[in-house]
Amino acid sequence: MRSLWADLPARGRVLLGLLLGALLSAPLVADRYLISVLILVFYFAYLGEAWNIMMGFAGQLSLGHALYVGLGAYVTAALWLYAGIGPWLGVFLAVMIAALFGLAIGWLGWRFGIEGVYFALLTIAFAEFTRIAFDHLDAFGGSGGLFLPVNTAQATEWWNLRGGPLLFYYLALALAACAVLLVARLGRSGLGYQWLAVREDPQAASALGINVFRARMTAMLISSSMTAVGGVFYAFYYRSLFPAQVFDIGRSIELILAPVIGGLGTVFGPVVGAFILTPLGETLIAVMDRVGVDAPGAKAIFYGLSLMTIIYVQPNGVWPWLARALGFKEQA
Amino acid sequence: MVSILANVAVQGILTGLVYGLMALGLSVIFGVVRVVNFAHGEFTVIAMYAAFVLFTALKLDPIIAMLPIAIVFFGIGYLLQMVLINPFVGRAEHEQFILLVGLAIVIVNALLMIFGPDAHPTNLSYAFDSYLVGSLIFDKVRVYAAIAALGVASALFLFFRFTQTGTAIRACADNLVGAAVVGLNINRLYALTFGLGLACVGAAGALMVTIADVAPSLAPAYTLLAFTIVIIGGLGSMAGALIGGILIGVSEALAGFLVAPSMKSMFSFGLLIAVLILRPQGLMGRT
Numbered sequence: 001m002r003s004l005w006a007d008l009p010a011r012g013r014v015l016l017g018l019l020l021g022a023l024l025s026a027p028l029v030a031d032r033y034l035i036s037v038l039i040l041v042f043y044f045a046y047l048g049e050a051w052n053i054m055m056g057f058a059g060q061l062s063l064g065h066a067l068y069v070g071l072g073a074y075v076t077a078a079l080w081l082y083a084g085i086g087p088w089l090g091v092f093l094a095v096m097i098a099a100l101f102g103l104a105i106g107w108l109g110w111r112f113g114i115e116g117v118y119f120a121l122l123t124i125a126f127a128e129f130t131r132i133a134f135d136h137l138d139a140f141g142g143s144g145g146l147f148l149p150v151n152t153a154q155a156t157e158w159w160n161l162r163g164g165p166l167l168f169y170y171l172a173l174a175l176a177a178c179a180v181l182l183v184a185r186l187g188r189s190g191l192g193y194q195w196l197a198v199r200e201d202p203q204a205a206s207a208l209g210i211n212v213f214r215a216r217m218t219a220m221l222i223s224s225s226m227t228a229v230g231g232v233f234y235a236f237y238y239r240s241l242f243p244a245q246v247f248d249i250g251r252s253i254e255l256i257l258a259p260v261i262g263g264l265g266t267v268f269g270p271v272v273g274a275f276i277l278t279p280l281g282e283t284l285i286a287v288m289d290r291v292g293v294d295a296p297g298a299k300a301i302f303y304g305l306s307l308m309t310i311i312y313v314q315p316n317g318v319w320p321w322l323a324r325a326l327g328f329k330e331q332a
Numbered sequence: 333m334v335s336i337l338a339n340v341a342v343q344g345i346l347t348g349l350v351y352g353l354m355a356l357g358l359s360v361i362f363g364v365v366r367v368v369n370f371a372h373g374e375f376t377v378i379a380m381y382a383a384f385v386l387f388t389a390l391k392l393d394p395i396i397a398m399l400p401i402a403i404v405f406f407g408i409g410y411l412l413q414m415v416l417i418n419p420f421v422g423r424a425e426h427e428q429f430i431l432l433v434g435l436a437i438v439i440v441n442a443l444l445m446i447f448g449p450d451a452h453p454t455n456l457s458y459a460f461d462s463y464l465v466g467s468l469i470f471d472k473v474r475v476y477a478a479i480a481a482l483g484v485a486s487a488l489f490l491f492f493r494f495t496q497t498g499t500a501i502r503a504c505a506d507n508l509v510g511a512a513v514v515g516l517n518i519n520r521l522y523a524l525t526f527g528l529g530l531a532c533v534g535a536a537g538a539l540m541v542t543i544a545d546v547a548p549s550l551a552p553a554y555t556l557l558a559f560t561i562v563i564i565g566g567l568g569s570m571a572g573a574l575i576g577g578i579l580i581g582v583s584e585a586l587a588g589f590l591v592a593p594s595m596k597s598m599f600s601f602g603l604l605i606a607v608l609i610l611r612p613q614g615l616m617g618r619t
Contacts, residue, residue, distance in 0.1 A: 061425060117425060120429075121604070121608070125605050126605065128598075129601040129602060136595060249556070250552070253433055264426070298445065300438075300441040301441045304435065304437030304438035305434065305438060307434035308434035308435060311431050
């Protein structure tokens with residue numbers, strides 16, 4: 001917390017304070033639609049921060065983070081459905097299982113010298129393997145899906161994540177804010193500097209006495225655990241889980257877009273990226289409706305073109321450029 | 333039972349050769365240009381639609397349509413490398429990845445808008461003919477497709493082995509700086525390579541319509557399939573791509589028959605994980 005605050009120039013502090021104030025009071029003026037868009041923004045900002053630890057800091061490309069989202073979601077949902085164990089307790093088991101999977105993948109990959117594209121493919125392979133497995137696991141609903149019923153008696157049990165949009169709005173905001181604080185803190189820690197050294201040159205880092213394997217495993221541990229918590233949020237917000245949706249490679253790609261567009265290895269990049277991408281998609285739908293074009297593919301086409309343009313023009317992401325334009329130090 | 337399994341395996345081998353040709357395109361591109369084509373399956377599906385349209389409109393047999401499609405795809409690949417991908421050569425992997433994923437999203441959704449989400453079968457007149465050799469049944473379409481795939485792969489192999497341009501491209505792959513020093517035009521050779529890679533995809537896509545019904549949703553699955561095959565066979569190894577294709581073809585066919593068709597790709601990914609752990613450079617890859 002202190003490190004984040006100290007890194008920001010006075011203008012940045014004022015801006016951040018204003019933004020937080022605006023987001024905290026947004027439900028007073030915003031309608032349900034705007035609230036639902038903002039929830040998505042926070043959700044992707046949160047997942048983006050989690051993925052950013054792996055890629056932006058430790059320099060390992062994971063294209064299978066949907067695996068941890070899905071495990072987090074399914075474990076807590078199943079505990080709630082079958083054992084009546086609430087998400088506040090279930091989240092611990094969910095995080096443990098997701099972290100175990102993450103560590104197993106990391107161990108298999110890095111112990112055997114699998115890096116770069118190969119590591120990315122290993123993560124995809126595990127996520128797809130799990131997706132198909134869940135399609136056939138009848139205990140978890142199989143391909144037919146797992147549903148959390150709306151029970152009026154429990155409708156206001158906010159401690160069991162049952163409630164209206166406001167509950168999820170503030171929960172998502174809190175998750176995103178905590179993730180930003182955590183990443184800011186980690187980035188300024190010894191571990192954070194180890195990650196950067198390992199990212200830039202594993203051999204040199206190793207020569208300096210850094211345990212490369214351990215640094216990467218820690219990144220995996222933190223990243224997969226955080227992502228699993230995002231999955232818990234997903235399960236109770238949407239209340240329906242399908243393997244083909246939750247574990248899909250499209251989900252893994254979706255959640256890395258915000259940090260890549262915003263700026264890898266930066267604290268605010270994923271947040272900025274999420275604030276650009278989600279509203280961009282929503283605006284597109286609105287514009288298409290207004291113009292009267294009824295083509296579901298058109299939105300995605302524009303989305304793909306935007307991605308290509310942004311990576312062409314700003315390969316380092318929007319945040320470093322924005323930070324300079326606002327007169328901040330680039331690192332913040 | 334044994335003869336049924338043998339028949340299933342034969343189907344798998346024939347299908348696997350077409351898979352192998354598709355993966356060969358990916359392997360050639362990565363081996364030389366060092367860019368992972370994350371839109372590989374998307375291009376395959378474009379070629380499938382091209383073959384499908386040519387068949388329904390002109391009654392052109394996909395095995396003949398393969399040639400014009402491959403030529404057009406060569407042109408597309410050449411232009412794509414020159415215009416879009418060249419600035420990204422040598423840039424970080426995730427940047428190339430985002431560029432090609434963006435392209436893949438555009439392609440899939442354009443196909444979705446043009447052709448709709450439904451699967452379209454290509455009904456060949458000889459679709460149900462087969463050859464009987466001993467107790468083994470060979471589907472005529474699959475035999476034709478497999479022979480065509482082998483032919484294209486051999487042509488490519490001979491090109492790389494025995495022509496001057498092919499040797500120059502191999503030089504770029506082996507030692508980029510050295511190739512530039514002796515005066516090879518790297519940009520042009522990269523564009524040629526990308527063109528050749530996509531020509532393989534064009535040919536493979538045309539052959540694929542004889543095996544599968546074309547639908548936009550196939551695209552991401554084929555991208556993953558191509559990756560799996562290439563990693564199993566060994567990135568950059570041409571023989572590896574074909575062997576990987578056959579292995580995956582057989583594993584899919586057997587798993588689909590013995591376990592459940594919907595679980596067949598789970599076994600492919602299991603095989604991929606095993607290969608990555610036991611022999612990360614792939615079966616035919618060099619260390």
